[in-house]
Amino acid sequence: MRIFEETESQVRSYCRGWPALFVRSKDSHVFDEHGKSYLDFFAGAGALNYGHNHPVLKNALLEYLTDDHIVHSLDMYTEAKARFLETFRDVILRPRGLEYRVQFPGPTGTNAVEAALKIARKVTGRTTIARFTNSFHGMTLGSLAVTGNGRKRHGAGVPLEHTLTLPFDQYLDGSTPDLLWLRRLIEDSSSGVGLPAAVIVETVQGEGGINVASPEWLRALSLLCSEHDMLLIVDDVQMGCGRTGPFFSFEESGVVPDVVCLSKSLSGYGLPFAVTLLRPELDIWEPGEHNGTFRGYNPAFVTATAALDEFWRDGILRDTVDRNGSFVDSELRLIADEHADAGATVRGRGLARAVAFEDANIAGAVCRNAFERGLLLETAGSDDEVVKLLPPLTTHREDLDAGLSIVADSVRAARKELA
Amino acid sequence: MRIFEETESQVRSYCRGWPALFVRSKDSHVFDEHGKSYLDFFAGAGALNYGHNHPVLKNALLEYLTDDHIVHSLDMYTEAKARFLETFRDVILRPRGLEYRVQFPGPTGTNAVEAALKIARKVTGRTTIARFTNSFHGMTLGSLAVTGNGRKRHGAGVPLEHTLTLPFDQYLDGSTPDLLWLRRLIEDSSSGVGLPAAVIVETVQGEGGINVASPEWLRALSLLCSEHDMLLIVDDVQMGCGRTGPFFSFEESGVVPDVVCLSKSLSGYGLPFAVTLLRPELDIWEPGEHNGTFRGYNPAFVTATAALDEFWRDGILRDTVDRNGSFVDSELRLIADEHADAGATVRGRGLARAVAFEDANIAGAVCRNAFERGLLLETAGSDDEVVKLLPPLTTHREDLDAGLSIVADSVRAARKELA
Amino acid sequence: MRIFEETESQVRSYCRGWPALFVRSKDSHVFDEHGKSYLDFFAGAGALNYGHNHPVLKNALLEYLTDDHIVHSLDMYTEAKARFLETFRDVILRPRGLEYRVQFPGPTGTNAVEAALKIARKVTGRTTIARFTNSFHGMTLGSLAVTGNGRKRHGAGVPLEHTLTLPFDQYLDGSTPDLLWLRRLIEDSSSGVGLPAAVIVETVQGEGGINVASPEWLRALSLLCSEHDMLLIVDDVQMGCGRTGPFFSFEESGVVPDVVCLSKSLSGYGLPFAVTLLRPELDIWEPGEHNGTFRGYNPAFVTATAALDEFWRDGILRDTVDRNGSFVDSELRLIADEHADAGATVRGRGLARAVAFEDANIAGAVCRNAFERGLLLETAGSDDEVVKLLPPLTTHREDLDAGLSIVADSVRAARKELA
């Protein structure tokens, strides 16, 4: 591994907690150079909802590449893009009564967010984007301006402006109506805060620590947006593609956002891919006004299409996520009960689950212990005080069971270490 | 094609000039749904320097995917990444006496630029980035702030600040020493312009219209940077990977930038991939300070490694580019001479070549006529007055010849139309 | 008055509500060209706390000018400045146990605020200034950025940044602890809001509608500031110099701000004059780092010194303000009770008093009617829904009585008009 130490930038991060050389992967497992197997409850930070190297997607990809179909095409018309658009329309949009236009903004989540912010500002002619505490939307300057993490914001090296910070659901004391502040700010002409162009929100804050917004709160937010002509942008980069059960994480609430950002698990195979969905009347882009070299990466269209066909033409995956999510929740509650003296609490929805500890050192030690026991887990939250579980949605029940046992053991080990 | 009109955002652009449905591609050709072949002098906007679906790279990619090697790994250690780093070090860096650290900032050029700007600001503690007229560095807010195109800047919807605009080589009247302005600004404590953190430059401005900086100018710029403790960032996203002949476009000048951005042709196969190269003493990132989901896309490591092995272990490709570049130049000069009355002029280096016209309508009509004749060409420049030629570096001489004949015919046809 | 309509800018404002040509003034009265007398409960927007043309101040001023003492001296040392500093130290600072350094930042309130914001940013090395809803701090860009009024902010023509908006005391629902939001923001490293350099606050918001901060709230704010190393800036431009009773409006609360801004009534005679007071350890200015031509206007030093001698060497004025303030309050309560059906409510402290109405049209009509009856009154508040009373502190009881009768009559007349 000297090559990494000698040649790769110090910015590398996950490798520091997981000092192994990974070689192969399949379903919910990755394997290192010595053939050691790791159960993966990290899933590419949510980019591998269907597990590693799913055979159906793999076959579609290999076939496409073998036959010399076009790989890279910017925003030219290609057969693979046509099929993706048809499938996305038929499998995702129409059954849900949604009429979004699909923008290919570049292949990553932050590209999707940057495009969303631009169009919101263009459509409204206003500049401010309202954002929530503990949010995460990406690392390029536009997205970083609406991201909460102080260390990452500091990395910008310039002030991050044109935003308004708001308390996420339950951020204050629990008794305060959290949207009262926003309502007062925008209804008072002398608040000093002009009407935002849009509000950007994650329905479940992943990096923020699996903070779950209630459907009631989301509906109240959506209503406030429509009353005041602010766009509602849902960043579903981590929580979309079934992570919370339904394809879009906002479905449960009944809210219909003006703009939706998708990436991570959209290609289904770990290929860089992202879309920004826009209500048709918002699609006032001029041709090429936002562009990017890799916004027409056809292999990603192919695996994304295969994933939609495989997982979203029926309700099986969604039901599985609901069922397995409940199972994980109940298991985590047992763990939290056992460690109530450490202030352990459980959060989550679908297969985005977490145990939080009062002492962030515990969470760190849990992840370290889990790695030693063959389980990949990461921390989240303002102080990395949350142990986050994002298993592939396709993880078998026995693997979930095995992983949760490791979690339980790791918490016990962590607490013993820190006692 | 109704699916695109009904479902894809209005932001789509290239497809408007090239109304065909592309299906397959090989070497320097792409094929539409009817099997019609197009000679590709666009090359994925410079992302396909080795042509479409090069068999050596294809085999490496298929083998990797077939054997279920790990696809998506963020910044974990993987075998594929190790091999890429070793090969990049051995084939590119060491033979050139370069000691860069390699950062994987996310898979696109704009990610590489955003990381470069961040580290420049972090290292120096200063905020301003000096940039040049007619530059292009990307569409996310940080990169857009250093990009020249007015329409794309307007798309930001917010002021783009913390930059200083400077005249590119030969931007003024030709007799003015272009760097005099920068020198005065930074040496005069009352100029009102504080010392920039860095200067970001393309050695040949691609989107700006194939504007070529002379080696003398680059050296003077580099000297001014080092005298005043400003970092020199070369954005080699479009001109790197051999486009101008050598692997890095700045090699001819002898300048050694502090930071280099690479993307586009780096994977060699059209896969999203980018790196930011940093002088070791600048690599003061904290772990995870800049991150991104798709910064560990292993298939791109694999094809990039194969491309380095195939094309850069000897000087054959470089020599070919030099030779074919001269050939293209001389052919374009014949065309320009024929159309001297339209103010046609020729520019370029290596296989980044262009003919510029006084009337931008001519350039547009040339590209339209070329498409009808089976050649993909795009315009560039402030007013789209430049016809840009970016053939794959591996294009055979007879294909170059054929393409240049189409260019010559297309210019004649364009001028007839507009007469 | 055609000269005004033909020659003065449309920006003129008070003259529109008070269409008279004023010629002379004395004590609490101004007189128009026809000799008509107006009782002045506006007092130069708080700049005439000691009434118009107070004879003691007038004599000092005439004597100074007659004897050809130096008038204009920038920040040179002058006898008049020395006397002012000695008197301010002996009469104001020392008796209150305060050790401020005195900065002469230019002759207006907004100069004093701009200097305060600069030194806060310089001392802390941070950029954000926290400010409150409905605040008013001035019209130059730095002060405007911390001002609430939306129309005035819009006039900036550029985004007003580097600020954090917070709810003023009682701005939310009354049950929410208003400082909870600030505490959460600064104690959570992922809130997305970095630690502000300072908080700027008016203890009673004048332009905002005579919104009174409770002493408890001010103490909690001060404590939060000191816990987190944020400076507390009190903008006492309108509420200082005895408007609320004591010389500084914050004296009642026991809070000792880090920085205090004074202007308006500081010269006592309507002469432009302002100071910024700094705790000694904050006085790290470089010589001339903030300057301005009229920061050494000696006639203002002279009248300010005379005013301190006349009014602040004993407690008589303060007692008068307390007593008369209570009287005005009780009279206004009678009016509000009479108009409870119009949602009339009473606010204030000292001789900064107000009646607010649910319907802003009432407040406007009250001021119009009062003018017709010979009383100058202005509206305040987000929607100009508040009738503001700022009589000179030296107003005789019979004048207060007369003015309040006009207020009572004017409210009745206004409501009849609008019924």
Place this chain on the structure above:
Amino acid sequence: MRIFEETESQVRSYCRGWPALFVRSKDSHVFDEHGKSYLDFFAGAGALNYGHNHPVLKNALLEYLTDDHIVHSLDMYTEAKARFLETFRDVILRPRGLEYRVQFPGPTGTNAVEAALKIARKVTGRTTIARFTNSFHGMTLGSLAVTGNGRKRHGAGVPLEHTLTLPFDQYLDGSTPDLLWLRRLIEDSSSGVGLPAAVIVETVQGEGGINVASPEWLRALSLLCSEHDMLLIVDDVQMGCGRTGPFFSFEESGVVPDVVCLSKSLSGYGLPFAVTLLRPELDIWEPGEHNGTFRGYNPAFVTATAALDEFWRDGILRDTVDRNGSFVDSELRLIADEHADAGATVRGRGLARAVAFEDANIAGAVCRNAFERGLLLETAGSDDEVVKLLPPLTTHREDLDAGLSIVADSVRAARKELA
């Protein structure tokens, strides 16, 4: 003087170079506590063009105050304001064919500039203000953003944005057409610099070192502005009111600015006063959109009116300035010739004159020596390398002579010290 050291902020500046306690002043002289007389070639940094305590202005002021005319009136209509407006129109505007509307933006130069920048942005809907190297426009954030001095800019504590820096006349190598850069920037849609709202310029840069713009350059700038719909703002705060000969410094060039800022000597007596003049069609302010407490300081209206009556109803003062300016120039040239080996050069127009030295230490030593010899002089320029002479325009020839002798002696003494 201990009171200053113990109580006044460290920001004090002029007093450090002139350690005397000033008490009285008359014409071109000031007197310290010991009765020592100083010849004043500083003139309140240009605020005392008519000398100290001119008897005609003094009488008008004393009479106004004695009779209890109204002193402070914000933007109410007063007799004193009416008279000022009539006189300004009749004596200044009409004879020059100018039709400006007069805005009272607050009593200092920086208020006038802030108002000018606001209206330029409001009228054009654009944000960028173009400014020149070595400019000085004021210390509040809006004005500071268009000011060159690096130390003062640093004092802002926040980035100063929304500006474009341009080379002042002769800033580059003398052979470069200085406006070429601006023309290229605004005519090239991909320069990366959008069209500015306005250009703000001093015709002679005072703080910048008495840098004189040629009439040709001003005309070319004006033409470029009108061709491209940018407003031309002349900041005549220091150079107006006759400093360069005519009332407005731009008269000689024939240029008619869209907006003019006046302050400093406008009141004629050192009283804080400023106006912003607007072409009538630009006067689209909403009432109160820009305001300020001291924008109706009637004593300043009175002395300003008296000054216009006294000095500008005929051409005597203008002729005197021309004649005396030439005299000063020729005397300074003798000095410069004597010190050609120190790179001494002479600059200026009217009675704004300067000698510049290569070594800034010389300039500092000249001013110190001059003070010791009873002459007040300040330095200017990027490095304080310029000795600036701003005598009152009414200085008698024998005083000019005496002062210039002291300058000559002081230069010799300075050079001896530093030899």
